Amino acid sequence: xxxxxxxxxxxxxxxxxxxxxxxxxxxxxxxxxxxxxxxxxxxxxxxxxxxxxxxxxxxxxxxxxxxxxxxxxxxxxxxxxxxxxxxxxxxxxxxxxxxxxxxxxxxxxxxxxxxxxxxxxxxxxxxxxxxxxxxxxxxxxxxxxxxxxxxxxxxxxxxxxxxxxxxxxxxxxxxxxxxxxxxxxxxxxxxxxxxxxxxxxxxxxxxxxxxxxxxxxxxxxxxxxxxxxxxxxxxxxxxxxxxxxxxxxxxxxxxxxxxxxxxxxxxxxxxxxxxxx
Amino acid sequence: xxxxxxxxxxxxxxxxxxxxxxxxxxxxxxxxxxxxxxxxxxxxxxxxxxxxxxxxxxxxxxxxxxxxxxxxxxxxxxxxxxxxxxxxxxxxxxxxxxxxxxxxxxxxxxxxxxxxxxxxxxxxxxxxxxxxxxxxxxxxxxxxxxxxxxxxxxxxxxxxxxxxxxxxxxxxxxxxxxxxxxxxxxxxxxxxxxxxxxxxxxxxxxxxxxxxxxxxxxxxxxxxxxxxxxxxxxxxxxxxxxxxxxxxxxxxxxxxxxxxxxxxxxxxxxxxxxxxxxxxxxxxxxxxxxxxxxxxxxxxxxxxxxxxxxxxxxxxxxxxxxx
Numbered sequence: 001x002x003x004x005x006x007x008x009x010x011x012x013x014x015x016x017x018x019x020x021x022x023x024x025x026x027x028x029x030x031x032x033x034x035x036x037x038x039x040x041x042x043x044x045x046x047x048x049x050x051x052x053x054x055x056x057x058x059x060x061x062x063x064x065x066x067x068x069x070x071x072x073x074x075x076x077x078x079x080x081x082x083x084x085x086x087x088x089x090x091x092x093x094x095x096x097x098x099x100x101x102x103x104x105x106x107x108x109x110x111x112x113x114x115x116x117x118x119x120x121x122x123x124x125x126x127x128x129x130x131x132x133x134x135x136x137x138x139x140x141x142x143x144x145x146x147x148x149x150x151x152x153x154x155x156x157x158x159x160x161x162x163x164x165x166x167x168x169x170x171x172x173x174x175x176x177x178x179x180x181x182x183x184x185x186x187x188x189x190x191x192x193x194x195x196x197x198x199x200x201x202x203x204x205x206x207x208x209x210x211x212x213x214x215x216x217x218x219x220x221x222x223x224x225x226x227x228x229x230x231x232x233x234x235x236x237x238x239x240x241x242x243x244x245x246x247x248x249x250x251x252x253x254x255x256x257x258x259x260x261x262x263x264x265x266x267x268x269x270x271x272x273x274x275x276x277x
Numbered sequence: 278x279x280x281x282x283x284x285x286x287x288x289x290x291x292x293x294x295x296x297x298x299x300x301x302x303x304x305x306x307x308x309x310x311x312x313x314x315x316x317x318x319x320x321x322x323x324x325x326x327x328x329x330x331x332x333x334x335x336x337x338x339x340x341x342x343x344x345x346x347x348x349x350x351x352x353x354x355x356x357x358x359x360x361x362x363x364x365x366x367x368x369x370x371x372x373x374x375x376x377x378x379x380x381x382x383x384x385x386x387x388x389x390x391x392x393x394x395x396x397x398x399x400x401x402x403x404x405x406x407x408x409x410x411x412x413x414x415x416x417x418x419x420x421x422x423x424x425x426x427x428x429x430x431x432x433x434x435x436x437x438x439x440x441x442x443x444x445x446x447x448x449x450x451x452x453x454x455x456x457x458x459x460x461x462x463x464x465x466x467x468x469x470x471x472x473x474x475x476x477x478x479x480x481x482x483x484x485x486x487x488x489x490x491x492x493x494x495x496x497x498x499x500x501x502x503x504x505x506x507x508x509x510x511x512x513x514x515x516x517x518x519x520x521x522x523x524x525x526x527x528x529x530x531x532x533x534x535x536x537x538x539x540x541x542x543x544x545x546x547x548x549x550x551x552x553x554x555x556x557x558x559x560x561x562x563x564x565x566x567x568x569x570x571x572x573x574x575x576x577x578x579x580x581x582x583x584x585x586x587x588x589x590x591x592x593x594x595x596x597x598x599x600x
Contacts, residue, residue, distance in 0.1 A: 054497055057404055077505050085503030092501075097494040100513045102591060111512075115503040147592040163502055 001069055002027040003203050004051065004171055009063035011046050011055065011227075020046045022227040024063070028171065033197065033204040035214035035235065037250070038224035039268075044207045045093075047224075048173045051205070052090055053080045067171070086116045089164035091193075093176040095157035099148040105159055106132075106144025112166045127166075135162045136192055154185035161189070165196050171203045178213065190216060211254045215239060223247045246272040280595055283588055291581045298573040299351065303344050306566045313360055313560040334360060347566070356567035361559055366567040369552065374571070376446060377548040380537050383464065384471035385530055391476040396483025400491060401510065403484075412484065418477025423536050427470040427543035434466060441465055444545040467544045471536055475529060482525040486518035493517070519590055527583035531576045 005027050012019040021043040028034050036044050049055045051065055053072055065072040067088060072080065084090075092098045099108055109128045113119050119127070125144070132140035135158040148156055157177065164172055177193065178186040194217055197204050208214050214221055215235050222232040223244065231244040242248045249271030252258075259265055314330040315322070331337050335346075350357055356366035395411050402408030418426075435443035443466075447459035487510065490496060495517075499509035538550025549568060556564035588594045 052501060054500055081500070081503050081505045084501055090501040092494060092498065094494055098498045100495040100499070100517070101593060102516045103513070104592075111499075111504075112502045149593045160498070163498075 002066075003030045003032075003068060004028040004205070005064075005066040006047075006051065007064045007066075009047070009050060009061070009065065011043070011050050011059055011061050013056070013059055018227070020059075020227050021050065024227075024229060026222060026229070026232070028203050028205060030170065031201045031203050032220065033206060033218040035218035035221040036205060036207045036224060037209065037211060037214055037221060039209055042224045043227040044224055045175050046227075048090070048175045048205065048207055051173060052084065052088065053077075054090075082116070085112050085163075086167045087170050089167075089169040089172050091157075091160055091164045091172065091174040091177045094180055095153050095160055096180070098160050099156060101148055103147075104144065105146050105148060105151065109144070109159065109163050109166065112163050116167055128162075131162045131166055132159070135159075135165070135196070136188070137162075154181050154189065157181060157185075157189055158192070161193065161196070165200065165202075168200050169202055171205065172197065173205045173207070175207045176209070177206075179208070179210075186213075193217065211239065211250060223250070244272075248272070280588060283594070284585065287581055287584050291577055294577055295574065298577070299348055299570060300344070302566055302569045302573065303340075303347065306562050306569065307340060309557075309560065309562070309565075313562060316560045317360060351570065356570075357563035359556075359561055359564050361561045361564075366563050369564060370549070370567055370571065373547060373549045373552045376546055377534065377537050377541070377550065379464065380467055380471065380540065380546065380548060381530065381533050383468045384475060385526075385533060387468070388472045388475035388479055388529075389526060391472065392479035392483050395476070395480040397487055397510070399480065399484040400487035401507065403488065411480075415477040415480045415484075418473050419481060421474065423470055423474045424539050424543050426473050427466070427540055430466045430470055431543070444543075446546045463544075467540045467546060470540055470543070471533060474536065475533060479522075479525060479529060483518070483522055486521045487514060489521070490514040490518045516590060520587065523583055523586050523590070527579050530579050531572075534572060534575065 007025050009021055009024040010019050011021040024043075024047060026034065036047065038044050046055070046059075050059075050061055051067075051072065053075070055061065061073060063073065067083065070083075072083075099105065106125070106128050109131065110124045113124050113127060128144055129140045132143055137143050137155060137158050143151065143155070143159070148159075151159065157180075161177070164174075174193065178189050181189060190213060193204075196202075197217075204217070206214060206217050218235055220233070221235045221238050222229045223238070223246065224230070225244075225246050231238060231242065231247045238247065239251060242251055246268065249266070249268035252266045252271060253268055312327070314327045314334065314336065318326055318330060335343060347357065354367065356370070358365055359369055362369070395415065399408045399411040399415065403412070431443050434441050442463050445463055447456060447463045449456065449460040491510065491514070493514075496509055496513055499513045500506060504512060534549075537548060538553065540546070541548040541550040542554075549571075553565065553568045555561075556568065
């Protein structure tokens with residue numbers, strides 16, 4: 001049985017509007033890492049939020065999402081809340097606003113434990129500090145007592161990652177986890193995510209617009225355009241023999257080493273004009 | 278410490294504003310048309326009589342000298358004497374202030390307690406009928422003039438149903454001894470009028486505060502780690518929404534003192550409002566000044582407290598490297 005099974009997922013906001021996600025189907029096996037690539041507005045984040053059950057109230061959703069055989073779409077909020085944070089976790093794109101500005105970082109991480117397990121105060125604090133240490137935060141004891149605004153963007157993203165990894169989830173959804181970070185910090189956070197996924201043998205749905213990043217973390221990749229998947233397969237194969245013109249465009253724009261000096265740089269539209277509506 | 282600095286700075290602002298306010302209050306009261314001596318003695322008085330009274334009250338002295346002696350008195354807690362009764366102003370204000378304080382002191386906490394759950398419901402269910410109905414009710418409550426609400430309450434509960442007295446005030450410790458029932462029954466309708474109007478207005482702001490917070494990323498994070506929608510809002514939304522709500526509460530306490538003046542008229546309560554109206558009508562300037570400066574102190578004190586509450590709620594205001 002697949003860990004995550006998405007079948008004929010459709011999402012749209014408001015009547016008469018073009019759907020944000022159209023007839024999307026995919027599966028993720030235990031421990032498998034699937035990359036989801038596409039430009040902004042292609043429906044990547046909507047897909048992630050639909051799986052988590054965190055879409056805004058005005059979203060209409062059809063199709064089915066099963067996690068470990070359990071139906072997620074249409075499940076009660078309380079039932080979903082039990083899964084979220086324990087078996088199914090998420091890392092968001094924007095670390096600057098992802099944490100409650102009025103609460104100490106340590107308490108926010110500790111909440112993940114308190115929500116799902118019985119744990120004494122002392123034991124919880126020990127686990128929080130240990131996890132903050134594992135995600136590479138220097139001086140974790142001091143960080144637990146800091147407020148989010150006292151940390152840098154990279155540090156905050158590590159905190160969010162610590163929250164997502166805390167209870168050893170089976171699936172982590174990472175929605176552009178490094179996009180908002182500096183390039184050097186990006187590399188560190190990716191390395192960390194990679195190592196932690198391996199250590200927990202956790203599956204991952206990794207969302208990005210950056211081919212190089214996806215190629216580093218994932219084995220499988222899906223390319224999304226205008227709410228639908230246009231191409232999918234093993235990362236190597238999709239990168240070396242892209243079939244859809246949009247994918248070819250994406251790869252060409254990413255390979256700057258192949259560009260002729262002095263010539264105009266390629267754009268996706270050189271390969272695929274259908275994306276602009 | 279950054280917190281200590283903030284407190285010192287805010288207290289400094291408080292003192293300076295208060296000093297400025299004394300000048301403004303003095304000048305405005307000074308500029309009121311009409312001669313108090315003439316008004317007191319009536320049109321039949323001879324110019325000599327009027328002049329003698331002006332002399333006795335010190336009205337012939339230059340304005341700055343009168344300001345300085347008034348200010349000097351203020352620092353010693355002496356607000357001067359009433360022209361009309363000769364009583365000390367503070368002695369006149371005291372019992373009236375007690376009535377107004379009871380009115381506002383009972384109404385505000387009730388209004389706040391009522392507005393938080395209704396605002397929460399209006400925000401969470403803003404796309405469902407429950408939220409729409411709550412919002413509509415609060416709009417009606419906001420739009421209704423407070424004297425109208427008071428009169429409707431009197432007509433229904435005092436005149437028709439005859440459950441409660443229509444007006445008047447009964448002190449808690451009156452001539453007949455401790456009288457909780459009499460005191461309470463006379464305050465129910467006035468407090469209810471203030472609460473209906475204020476809770477409606479606050480509920481609107483609480484709703485808007487929560488709607489803003491609902492769109493925040495950290496609330497989505499809270500749900501992603503396992504809080505249900507409602508519990509996420511209470512746990513991570515309340516404190517953040519409180520930041521904007523505290524401002525409104527502070528402003529509304531001041532507004533409520535004004536609202537209380539009207540309510541006191543409707544229910545014939547011997548509060549500050551009726552004293553102020555009497556004093557203005559009879560040009561009893563020391564009393565007018567005394568009440569005005571008292572209201573200034575209250576408003577400034579409330580905004581001082583509100584600023585300190587911000588610092589308690591928002592850690593970003595506590596550290597030096599605040600963004």
